[in-house]
Amino acid sequence: xxxxxxxxxxxxxxxxxxxxxxxxxxxxxxxxxxxxxxxxxxxxxxxxxxxxxxxxxxxxxxxxxxxxxxxxxxxxxxxxxxxxxxxxxxxxxxxxxxxxxxxxxxxxxxxxx
Amino acid sequence: xxxxxxxxxxxxxxxxxxxxxxxxxxxxxxxxxxxxxxxxxxxxxxxxxxxxxxxxxxxxxxxxxxxxxxxxxxxxxxxxxxxxxxxxxxxxxxxxxxxxxxxxxxxxxxxxxx
Numbered sequence: 001x002x003x004x005x006x007x008x009x010x011x012x013x014x015x016x017x018x019x020x021x022x023x024x025x026x027x028x029x030x031x032x033x034x035x036x037x038x039x040x041x042x043x044x045x046x047x048x049x050x051x052x053x054x055x056x057x058x059x060x061x062x063x064x065x066x067x068x069x070x071x072x073x074x075x076x077x078x079x080x081x082x083x084x085x086x087x088x089x090x091x092x093x094x095x096x097x098x099x100x101x102x103x104x105x106x107x108x109x110x111x112x113x
Numbered sequence: 114x115x116x117x118x119x120x121x122x123x124x125x126x127x128x129x130x131x132x133x134x135x136x137x138x139x140x141x142x143x144x145x146x147x148x149x150x151x152x153x154x155x156x157x158x159x160x161x162x163x164x165x166x167x168x169x170x171x172x173x174x175x176x177x178x179x180x181x182x183x184x185x186x187x188x189x190x191x192x193x194x195x196x197x198x199x200x201x202x203x204x205x206x207x208x209x210x211x212x213x214x215x216x217x218x219x220x221x222x223x224x225x226x227x
Contacts, residue, residue, distance in 0.1 A: 001172075009153070034215070044156075044203070046215040090155060092216075099144040099163040099209065100171070101216060105155035 002027035004093050004104035012110045013081055021076040021107050023065075023091030030096035033074040035065055036103075039087045047089070050074065061085070086111045116140065119204050119219035126198075126226050134189045134222045136204035145187035146205040146216065149173065156203065162187055191224065198226045 005024045013019060025031065035047040048059025055067040065076045074091060091104040117138045126132045138145065144163050148156040148171075158171030162181040176195025181187050187206075191198045202222045208214040 006155070036216075043220060044205075044216075044218040049215060099161060099207075100158065100169070101144075101146060101161070101205075101207070102158060102172070103148070103156035105153065 002031070002093050002095055002100070002102050004091050004102055006089075006091055006104035006107050008107045009105070010108045010110070012112065014112050015083055016080050019076070019078040019081045019085075019109070021089055021091075021109070023074045023076065023104060024072050025074065025091075025093045026072060027093060027095055032094045032096060033065075033067060034092040034094075034101075035059065035063070035074070035076050036090045036092060037087045038090065038106075044090065047076070081109075081111050083111045083113045085109060117204060117206055117217055117219040119202075119222050121222060122220065124222055124224045126224065128226055129193045131190055131192050132198075132224065134191070134202055134204075134224070136187045136189065136219060138185055138187075138206040138217075140206055140208075140217060141184070142206035142208050142217075143184070144207045144209060144216075145181065146207075147171075147177070147179065147187070147189045148203045148205065150201045150203055150221070159189065159202075198224060200224060 003026045033050040036044045038044045050057045050067045058064045088106045090106045094101045120135045146161045147159040157173050160179040162168035178190045204219045205216040207216040
């Protein structure tokens with residue numbers, strides 16, 4: 001069975017700082033990878049996803065993530081964060097050919113103006 | 114509007130009672146999911162369904178049951194066997210995670226057992 005690890009539980013940054021949130025998964029086969037964001041009081045929504053092709057994927061609001069197969073990682077990055085990026089971020093994985101979508105424990109991001 | 118509707122938003126029940134949480138979607142999605150969200154534990158998968166009349170246990174299925182008699186509906190029953198039922202429950206649907214389509218989430222139901 002697959003699993004997802006997000007080692008950063010709470011990250012605090014100042015505006016304009018660069019961001020990298022870690023995500024590692026365990027599964028031996030092909031996977032689809034996702035990052036979701038939950039802004040305070042709102043639904044979870046998709047930031048970006050990886051299926052195949054270019055391992056560097058770009059999402060909404062200036063976020064990007066890089067899939068490194070050898071490291072089983074899919075880290076989320078943003079070069080310059082804004083106060084409005086304050087939210088909880090979840091990494092998720094689904095094995096190819098299976099609908100089981102598994103989430104990590106989430107990382108709470110707080111941006112200080 | 115297209116989307117996922119969970120009801121009710123807040124639910125209170127006495128210990129020992131079964132309770133059913135509703136989840137309806139009008140997105141024509143094949144896959145549906147139930148997650149439990151607890152502080153510091155992220156979203157944990159309870160059950161998922163890839164197609165009508167079929168569902169699979171997730172990682173924490175004990176004490177829960179589901180049905181998928183219609184494509185648009187995936188109700189979750191929290192039974193008296195669930196040892197710690199007080200939590201925030203999220204329902205989601207997607208066309209297909211296998212095809213890398215995103216999951217859409219409902220607003221959630223906060224269940225409190227007293």
